Amino acid sequence: MHALKGTKQTIEHIQKRVATRKKKNSYIKSEKTRKKMSLLLKGRHLSPVTQFKKGNLHYNWKGGISTINQRIRSSSEYKLWREAVFKRDNYTCRFCGQRGGILQADHIKPFSLFPELRFALDNGRTLCEDCHRQTNTWGRPKKMYYDTSTNKKFQQGAYRPH
Numbered sequence: 101m102h103a104l105k106g107t108k109q110t111i112e113h114i115q116k117r118v119a120t121r122k123k124k125n126s127y128i129k130s131e132k133t134r135k136k137m138s139l140l141l142k143g144r145h146l147s148p149v150t151q152f153k154k155g156n157l158h159y160n161w162k163g164g165i166s167t168i169n170q171r172i173r174s175s176s177e178y179k180l181w182r183e184a185v186f187k188r189d190n191y192t193c194r195f196c197g198q199r200g201g202i203l204q205a206d207h208i209k210p211f212s213l214f215p216e217l218r219f220a221l222d223n224g225r226t227l228c229e230d231c232h233r234q235t236n237t238w239g240r241p242k243k244m245y246y247d248t249s250t251n252k253k254f255q256q257g258a259y260r261p262h
């Protein structure tokens with residue numbers, strides 16, 4: 101402002117200065133820039149898991165499988181499968197032998213990757229919560245899964261063998 105000291109500032113002067121500043125700092129983005137940014141941000145997800153699921157153009161798109169998975173997990177068929185696994189294993193953790201407590205029915209071959217084995221009794225095993233956490237298929241599908249029967253290795257959630 102020192103340079104303007106002593107200069108009479110008209111409205112035009114001020115308006116011109118404000119306009120230059122806006123342009124320089126570009127804090128008001130042009131329509132073009134905003135469109136470009138919106139395109140860049142479109143389809144971007146915080147998690148690579150949801151990013152993978154985005155868009156029906158993806159070669160592996162299964163038509164909203166996440167909701168289907170959720171529905172299956174809460175279905176009565178799934179509950180029956182769990183119960184059958186527990187019963188067969190006599191409500192005992194197959195890893196540490198703990199009986200009762202918080203037991204979970206684990207899919208030996210991952211639920212998400214082997215839909216045909218979702219309700220196969222042979223594909224289920226009773227595990228206590230602690231042991232279940234230690235399996236390499238527990239939790240978010242981020243770890244590599246090694247399928248011993250086909251000798252195939254793949255990222256869970258990112259690839260499904262055909």
Ligand SMILES: [Zn+2]
Binds near residue numbers: 193197229232
């Ligand atoms: Zn256990």
